[in-house]
Amino acid sequence: HSEVRTLFVRGENSDYILPKHESDRLSYFPKSSIVTIDNAGHWLHMEQPKKLLMVLSTFLGR
Structure with missing residues (x-):
């Protein structure tokens, strides 16, 4: 189980990541958060690269 901030x-x-998995996710990563990107499947970096970059930049504080 990880005590670091995780996105x-x-x-x-x-x-791949469903609401029914939330309790498991939080038990292993209690300081985690989850963001859902609209109009994308599993290949976020190809389908919505600008939205993914915005989410990652916000998380990393840039």
């Missing part, structure tokens, strides 16, 4: 980013059309 999970998912595409709204992806079935």
Whole structure:
């Protein structure tokens, strides 16, 4: 289990990280947050690169 701040980013059309997994995610990563990017599947970096960059930049404080 990790005590570091962790960001999970998912595409709204992806079935990889689902709401039913939230309790498991929080048990392993209690300081985690999750962001969903609209109009994207599992390949966020290809489908919505600008939105992904904005999310990552915000998380990293840049």
